[in-house]
Amino acid sequence: MARYDPKQVEPKWRAAWDQAGVDRAREYDARPKFYALEMFPYPSGRLHVGHARNYAMGDVNARFQRARGFSVLHPMGWDAFGLPAENAAAERGVDPRQWTLGNIEVMRVELRRLGLAIDWSREFATCNPDYYGHQQAWFLKLWKRGLAYRKEGLVNWDPVDMTVLANEQVIDGRGWRSDAPVERRKLTQWFLRITAYADELLGGLKGLDRWPDKVKLMQENWIGRSVGLELRFDFTGEAPADAGPGVTVYTTRPDTLYGASFLAVAPDHPLAELIAGRDERAAEFVARARRGGTSEAEIESAEKRGFDTGLTVVHPFAPERRLPVWIANFVLMDYGTGAIFGCPAHDQRDLEFARKYRLPVTPVVLPAGEDPARFSIVDEAWTGPGRIYNSAFMDGMDVEAAKAAAVARAEAEGGGKGAVVYRLRDWGVSRQRGWGCPIPFIHCPACGVVPVPEADLPVRLPESLDFTRPGNPLARHPTWKHVACPSCGGPAERETDTFDTFVDSSWYFARFADAHAEAPIGPAAKRWLPVDQYIGGIEHAVLHLLYARFVTRALRDEGLLDIDEPFAGLFTQGMVTHETYRRQNGEWVEPREVKIVSEGATRRARDAATGEPLVIGDPVKMSKSKRNVIAPAEIVDIYGVDATRLFLLSDSPPDRDVQWTTAGVEGASRLVNRIWAEFDSLPPLGGGPAPGSGARRPEDKLRSGGGLPPPPLRG
RNA sequence: GGGGACGUGGCGGAACCGGUAGACGCAGCGGACUUAAAAUCCGCUUUUCGCAAGGAAGUGUGGGUUCGAGUCCCACCGUCCCCACCA
Numbered sequence: 001m002a003r004y005d006p007k008q009v010e011p012k013w014r015a016a017w018d019q020a021g022v023d024r025a026r027e028y029d030a031r032p033k034f035y036a037l038e039m040f041p042y043p044s045g046r047l048h049v050g051h052a053r054n055y056a057m058g059d060v061n062a063r064f065q066r067a068r069g070f071s072v073l074h075p076m077g078w079d080a081f082g083l084p085a086e087n088a089a090a091e092r093g094v095d096p097r098q099w100t101l102g103n104i105e106v107m108r109v110e111l112r113r114l115g116l117a118i119d120w121s122r123e124f125a126t127c128n129p130d131y132y133g134h135q136q137a138w139f140l141k142l143w144k145r146g147l148a149y150r151k152e153g154l155v156n157w158d159p160v161d162m163t164v165l166a167n168e169q170v171i172d173g174r175g176w177r178s179d180a181p182v183e184r185r186k187l188t189q190w191f192l193r194i195t196a197y198a199d200e201l202l203g204g205l206k207g208l209d210r211w212p213d214k215v216k217l218m219q220e221n222w223i224g225r226s227v228g229l230e231l232r233f234d235f236t237g238e239a240p241a242d243a244g245p246g247v248t249v250y251t252t253r254p255d256t257l258y259g260a261s262f263l264a265v266a267p268d269h270p271l272a273e274l275i276a277g278r279d280e281r282a283a284e285f286v287a288r289a290r291r292g293g294t295s296e297a298e299i300e301s302a303e304k305r306g307f308d309t310g311l312t313v314v315h316p317f318a319p320e321r322r323l324p325v326w327i328a329n330f331v332l333m334d335y336g337t338g339a340i341f342g343c344p345a346h347d348q349r350d351l352e353f354a355r356k357y358r359l360p361v362t363p364v365v366l367p368a369g370e371d372p373a374r375f376s377i378v379d380e381a382w383t384g385p386g387r388i389y390n391s392a393f394m395d396g397m398d399v400e401a402a403k404a405a406a407v408a409r410a411e412a413e414g415g416g417k418g419a420v421v422y423r424l425r426d427w428g429v430s431r432q433r434g435w436g437c438p439i440p441f442i443h444c445p446a447c448g449v450v451p452v453p454e455a456d457l458p459v460r461l462p463e464s465l466d467f468t469r470p471g472n473p474l475a476r477h478p479t480w481k482h483v484a485c486p487s488c489g490g491p492a493e494r495e496t497d498t499f500d501t502f503v504d505s506s507w508y509f510a511r512f513a514d515a516h517a518e519a520p521i522g523p524a525a526k527r528w529l530p531v532d533q534y535i536g537g538i539e540h541a542v543l544h545l546l547y548a549r550f551v552t553r554a555l556r557d558e559g560l561l562d563i564d565e566p567f568a569g570l571f572t573q574g575m576v577t578h579e580t581y582r583r584q585n586g587e588w589v590e591p592r593e594v595k596i597v598s599e600g601a602t603r604r605a606r607d608a609a610t611g612e613p614l615v616i617g618d619p620v621k622m623s624k625s626k627r628n629v630i631a632p633a634e635i636v637d638i639y640g641v642d643a644t645r646l647f648l649l650s651d652s653p654p655d656r657d658v659q660w661t662t663a664g665v666e667g668a669s670r671l672v673n674r675i676w677a678e679f680d681s682l683p684p685l686g687g688g689p690a691p692g693s694g695a696r697r698p699e700d701k702l703r704s705g706g707g708l709p710p711p712p713l714r715g
Numbered sequence: 716g717g718g719g720a721c722g723u724g725g726c727g728g729a730a731c732c733g734g735u736a737g738a739c740g741c742a743g744c745g746g747a748c749u750u751a752a753a754a755u756c757c758g759c760u761u762u763u764c765g766c767a768a769g770g771a772a773g774u775g776u777g778g779g780u781u782c783g784a785g786u787c788c789c790a791c792c793g794u795c796c797c798c799a800c801c802a
Contacts, residue, residue, distance in 0.1 A: 003754085214719070218797060221718065226801080251802060264802095304800080330800040340802045348716080349800055423801055541797080603726095603742085651727060651740070659727065663741050670755090671740085677755085 004676035006640025014115055023117045025073035027524050034070035035528045036062040037509055037567075039536030039544070042079045043103040043125070047110040049576045049622065049648070049660060050537075052632040056645040057573055057654055058535050059116045065532075066117070073528050075512040076111065076118045078104050080127035081436045082501045089435070089467035096435040096467065100127055110633055115641050122515035126504040131511065132437035133458025134520035135503065140440060140451050141558050147193045150449060153428060154268060154334065157185035162471040163432040164189070184290050186268075189430040190439055190497065194550045198223055198422040200564075201549055210533075210569035212655075215541045222542045224423025228252035229407050230337060231416035233263055233313035236322055243274055246313055247325060250336030250421055254410065255402035258391035259343040259364035261354060263313055264306065264328035266338040272327045275309050282307055282327065289329040304353040305329045316415045317392065317406075328353060336421050344381065351381045364390045365399060427547065429500045434465045434473035436498025444485035444492035453486050459494070472496055505544055506551040509534075509566055521560045534567040541572065574657040576648070578628040580617035581605050588627040589614055592634075596662075619659040630660050643669035 017023060038058035041051055055076075062074035078100075085096035104125060111118075124131050142148040156165040160180040164187065194201075202223045205216045231254070234246035247263055265271050267289035276283040285307040306326040315321040323341070330349055331340055344354035345363040354361055361377050365386040372389050388394045393409070394402040410416030430439065438459040440452040452459055462480045465473040474480060474496040485492035507521075509531050514522025536544075545567070552566040581589040595608040605614040622629045635644050647668035652658035 214797085217719065221798060224798090224801070228802080249802085253802075328800095330802095332801065335801045342802090347802065349802080421801085423798095538796085647740095653728080656728090661727085661741075664727075667740055673755090 004640070004673050006636075006642065010113075010115060010641055014112070017115075017117075023074065023119050024121065025075070025119045025528075026071055027527060029071040031069055031071040033528055034062075034065040034072045034533075035509075035513070035531045036065060036072060036074045037512070037531045037534050039534070039540065040077045040079050040505070040508060041107065042082060042084070043100055043107055044084060045103040045106060047107050047632050049630050049632050049635075051111075052114060052644065053576055053648040053658065054535060054537070054573055055111065055114060055116055056648055057571070058533075059114075059118075059645075060649065061533055061535070062117045072117075073513065074116075074118055075122040075515070076116075076120065077123050077508060077512065078107075078125040078127075079501065079505050079508075080104065080125040081132075081498075081504055083433070083435075086433065086435045086467055089465075093468065095464065097127065097461075100125070100435075113633070113636060113641070114645070122512050124511065124515055126437070126501075126508065127435075129458040129460050131508075132504070133460075134511070135437055135499070135507070136440040136452070136457050136459055137454060138507070138520050138555060138558070138560065139499075139503075140454065140457075141560075142192065142554055143451060145554075145558065147196065147554050148190065149193065150188055150190055152186050152188050153191070154184050155187050155189060155428065157183045157187070159183055160470065164428075164430065189428050190495075191426040191428055192503075192550070192554075194427045194547070195422060195424055197550050197553050198225070198424050199420075200553060201424075201546065204549065204565055208565065208568075208570070211567075212570065212572055215538070215545065215570060215572060218541045219546055222424065222546065226252050226421055226423075228336075228419060228421060229254040229403075229410055229416050230419040231257075231316060231341075231410050233316060233323065233341070234415075236312045236314055239311055240274055240278070243271055243311075247271060247339050248337045249339045249341045250419065251341060253343065253346065253403070254406035255388055255391075255394065255397075255399050256343040256346045256364050257315075257317055257341070257406055258394070259345045259362045260315060260323060260341040261344060261360040261362065262342040263323055263325045264331050264340050264342055264353070265325065266331040266333035267327055267329060268333035269327070269331075269338045271309075271325075271339075275311075275327065282309070285327060289327075304349060304356060306353060306357055308357075316410065316413065324359075326353075326357075334425055335423065345377045346381050346383055348381045348383070351377065351379075362390060364388060427500075427502075427550075429503050430497040431500055432472040432475070432496075433498050434461070434467060436501065437504060438474070439495045439497050439499060441495040442483060442485060442492050443495065444487060444490060446490055447485055447487040447492075450485055450487045450492070456486070474498070502543060502547050503551075506547040507555065509548070510552075510555070510561060519560075521555065526562060529561065530563050530565055531567045531569075533569040533571065535571045535573060537575070538572040545570070571655065573654050574652065575621050576630075576660050577619040577657050578622050578630060578660045579619050580626050580628045581614045582617060583607075583612065583614060588625070590627045591630060591662075619657075622660075635665060639665055639669045640672065643672045646672065 036058055038054050041047075058074065062072050066072045080100050085100050088094055088099045089096045108123075112120075126132060126135075139148055157163075158165050158180055165182060202220060202225055205211075205219060208216060228251050230248055230250050232246045232248045235243065247265060249263065251257075267286045272282070272286055276286045285305075289305070306328040309325045309327060311325040312322045313325055315323060326342075330353070331338065340350075342350040342353060342359070343364075344351040344359065344361040346365055351361065353359070363375060363377050363382065365382060365384075366372050366375055366389050367382055367384060367386045370386075385399050388397045388399070388402045391402070394405055397405060407416070407418045411418065438461060440457060440459045442450045442452060444450050462474075462477055465477060467473055469476075474494075481494040481496055483492055483494055484490065510521045510525050510529060513528035514524035517523070517525075548566050552561060553564060555561045556564065578591065581591070581594050583589060589607065593608055594614060595606050597604050597606060603616065605616045606612060607614060617626075620626065620628070632644065643665060647665040648658060650668065651661075651664050
C-alpha cells in the first residue's frame with residue numbers, strides 16, 4: 001500500500017480493539033489504577049470539534065497511562081437532561097426522550113469513529129431512571145442529614161415562561177427565551193446546604209496541586225471568605241412590637257464604627273417587609289427595588305435609593321448617638337445579615353447614599369501624611385490604610401488593630417460577635433422543568449413534606465408530557481402528581497420541581513466507577529476514585545467543579561464515598577476557533593462554501609460558487625450564528641482520525657485555544673502519510689525485500705540522510 | 716469597581732532553573748522527480764546592510780537587577796478571562 005488509507009486501516013483496528021476488549025477496565029487487576037475522565041457531553045445531536053479535541057486529549061492520556069503500566073478506567077456517558085430537549089419539544093413537537101436518545105445514538109457513532117480507548121460497557125445517560133433513581137436515593141439521605149432543605153428564597157422568575165431561571169439563563173436582566181424582564185421573586189425551593197462545607201471547600205483547594213492555579217483562584221473568590229463583626233444596634237423609643245429589639249448588621253470594617261451615620265436594611269429584610277406592611281410608600285419602594293435588574297449595565301447606572309423608616313437606633317459604642325434606619329436598594333438580603341451600618345467616609349456606596357440624602361460624613365481613618373484638622377472626604381471615600389481618629393478608645397490605632405479592638409469590645413459588651421461570612425450561597429436546585437430528575441418528595445395537606453419511601457424509587461417521569469405551553473408540564477399533567485401520602489394514606493401531591501442538571505453531573509464520575517451497582521455508589525468506587533486526570537472546559541471552573549467537590553464531601557459524610565476530593569488532577573483545555581466569512585451585505589458564510597486564495601503573503605476569501613469576494617474575520621469560538629462551525633465527521637472523512645487528532649492536539653498548546661485551519665490539518669495529514677510511507681518501505685518482519693524499495697534495512701533507512709532527522713538525545 | 720492571565724517572525728507557536736531567540740507546523744520562495752500536473756522528496760525562509768565573506772538590530776514601551784534578561788523587579792500601553800452594589 002503506497003499511501004495511507006484511513007478508511008481501510010481505521011475500521012480494521014477499531015474492530016480489533018473491540019474484539020480484544022483492550023479498553024475494558026478490569027476491577028481485579030494487580031496493576032495500580034488510573035481513572036481518566038473527560039467532562040461528559042450534553043447530547044445536542046452533533047459532535048463538535050471542541051468535543052473531538054477534548055476526548056482526543058483524554059484518549060491520549062488514557063492510552064499513555066495504560067502503556068505506562070496502569071490499569072486504566074476511561075468511561076463515557078451522557079449529561080442528558082436539560083433545556084435544549086424541552087426547546088425542541090416546544091418548537092417541533094417531538095418527545096424530549098426520543099429526541100435525546102436519538103441524539104445519543106448519532107453521537108455515539110461519531111465518538112466511536114474517533115477510535116477512543118473508552119470502556120463503553122459503563123455507558124449511561126442521566127435521563128435513564130437507573131441513574132436518576134440513585135440520585136433521588138442519595139438526595140433523600142442528604143435530606144435526612146439536614147443537607148437538603150426547603151426554604152423561601154429569592155429567585156430569577158421569568159413571568160412569561162413561568163419558570164425559575166438559572167443565573168446563566170438571565171441575559172442582561174431578561175429571560176433568554178422569552179426576552180421578558182426577569183423578576184426577583186420569593187419562591188419556596190429546594191436547596192443543598194453547600195455553605196456547610198464552605199470552609200472545607202476553601203481549605204481543600206490547597207491540596208489540589210494538580211489543578212490550575214487559575215481555577216483554584218476562581219473557586220476561592222467564589223467562596224469569598226471574609227472575617228468581620230456581627231453587631232446589634234438597639235431601637236430607641238417606640239419600635240414596632242414585632243420588630244425585635246434592634247437591627248443586627250454585618251461589617252468587615254468594625255474599625256470605622258465611629259464613622260457610622262445611618263443603618264440600612266435590604267428591601268427583602270424582615271424589618272423592611274414589616275414597615276412595608278404598614279406604610280404604602282414603603283411598600284411601593286420595596287416593590288420597585290425588587291424589580292431592579294441584576295445586569296451589569298443596570299448595576300452600574302443604578303442610583304442609590306433609600307426610604308427613611310423613621311426608626312432610630314442607638315450607637316452601641318456611643319449611646320448618646322442616634323442613627324436613622326433606612327431601607328436601601330443597594331443592600332443585599334442574602335449576604336451577611338441583610339443589614340449594614342453606613343460609614344460614608346470610608347465606603348463609596350455609603351458616600352453616594354449619604355450625599356443624596358444629606359447624611360453626615362465623618363472621617364475616622366486618617367491617611368498617612370494628612371492633617372487631621374484639614375482632612376475631609378469630597379467625592380471619594382478613603383478605603384486605604386491609615387491611623388484611626390475621632391474614635392474614642394480606638395484613636396491612634398492602625399486599621400487592623402482597631403478591627404480587633406472593636407470586635408473585642410463588641411463581644412465584651414454582649415451586643416456583637418466576630419463572624420466569618422461567605423459569599424457562597426446555598427445551592428438552589430429546584431427547576432420548574434419537565435425534562436429533569438423529579439425531586440422525590442410528596443406534599444401532604446396533613447403531614448407536610450414527606451419523602452418518597454426508598455422502596456418506591458425511582459420516581460419516574462411520566463411517559464408523555466405537554467411541552468407546547470409555558471410553565472411546568474409536570475405540574476399540569478392530569479394524573480402524575482396525584483398520589484396517596486406515604487405517611488397517612490390521604491390524598492397528596494408530588495413535588496413537581498425537578499433537579500438542576502448540575503445535580504446530575506455532580507456525581508456521575510462515581511457512578512462510572514461501578515456503573516451497574518445496586519447501590520447508588522458501588523463497592524468498585526473504592527478502587528477507582530478519585531479521578532486521576534479530569535479534562536474539560538474552563539467554563540466549568542466554578543459551578544460544576546464546585547458542586548462535584550461539595551457532593552463528594554456530602555456523600556463521604558453519608559458513608560457512600562471515602563474520598564474528600566473527586567478530581568486529583570484537572571486540566572482545562574482551550575476552545576477550537578475558526579475564522580469567519582461575511583458577504584458585503586453582512587451575511588455569514590460557512591467555511592465549506594468559501595475558497596481561499598493566496599496572493600503572495602495575503603489571503604483572500606471568495607464564494608466558491610459565485611466568486612464574490614468575502615471579508616475574512618478574526619478567529620472566534622465556533623457558533624451556529626456565525627456559521628463557522630466545523631463538523632468533525634466531515635474532516636475525518638477526508639483526512640482520517642489520526643490527522644484530525646494530531647492537528648487538534650499539536651497546533652496549539654492544549655490549554656490554549658486552537659484555530660482550526662484546513663492548511664493545518666493538511667500538514668498533520670502529510671506527517672501521518674510520511675510515517676506510514678516510512679514503515680511501509682521497510683522489509684516485512686519475516687525478512688525479504690519490501691515492495692518497491694530495494695532490500696533496505698531499517699538501519700540503512702535511518703542512516704540514509706533522507707526522511708526525518710534522528711531525535712535529539714535528551715537527559 | 717475587585718481579582719487574574721498574556722504580549723516573541725507573514726501566521727499558530729517553541730525556548731524546561733536567568734545562558735546560542737525563533738524548535739515544529741502553516742504560508743512563501745527555489746530545486747529534484749514528471750511529457751505535464753498532482754502527490755512526494757530536498758533546500759531556503761526574523762528584519763536590515765552587503766555581490767559575497769560578514770556586520771548590525773531584534774521578544775509591546777520605558778527604566779532597573781545581573782558577567783548575561785523573552786525569562787527576574789518597577790512603571791506604563793494593549794489584549795483576553797473571571798467576579799461584581801458581597802458591606
